[in-house]
Amino acid sequence: MSKATIGLSVVHRRYVPYSHAHYAGNLVDGAYVLALFGDVATEVCIQSDGDEGLFASYSDVQFLQPLRAGDVVEVTATITRIGNRSRDLDFSAYVVCRGRPDKSESAAEVLTEPLEITRAKGTVVVPVQ
Template identity: 65%
Template sequence: MSLEVGFSVTHRRYVPYAHAHYGGNLVDGAYGLAMFGDVATDLAIHTDGDESLLAGYSKVEFLAPIQAGDVVEVTASVTRIGTRSRDLSFEARVLCRAAPERGPSAADVLDPPVVATRATATIVVPAKTGGDAAGS
């Protein structure tokens, strides 16, 4: 396991058109937050051998839209380690975006990627048992 400040996990996902809820093929802000939940679970498994529970977000910033046809990359990084709690920072970046004006399957790589969402949150893991006091 890799329990240290700075440890991070990254996921990538294509945003299907079935997830668009609004005009312009926009998805709701909760889509990015759900991705943050998934990457936080992965991170906690790597750091603590447990899926963890999300205690709460302390900050969420919606900076740019996420749209159907995007390829989104989300990263969770450990910023603080407590006895049972871990503070995480999150960032969602749009790496690729559909370009329907050029054709039904056209898309572009965005260089640089567009930062869509940032957040900070706290997760909680079970108490360590036995002689293992990691994170204390």
């Protein structure tokens, strides 16, 4: 039986290694965050419906700030609508720690306020229970 409830949220944190930088300034492409959104969507489906589900679509994606190698990023997925087999999700990604290569190669700092870098809306589909 489904445990899907509006407001169910899953949060993941991940360090972004320098090997993922693709652009000048140690910038990481937006697809990296979308992959993280896929990971939290999978856990939402497992938590709510006991199945990994399938990601069906994004209805909106907004890249607000850059993600850089050396950052620690926190991603969240929250159920906002429940259908028979579909679940609408809101996603957010925040940088909570930022690398400081200007100080030293391994320097980093915890941000006083998390920096919202990406937000999105998407739909997942789960099997009929």
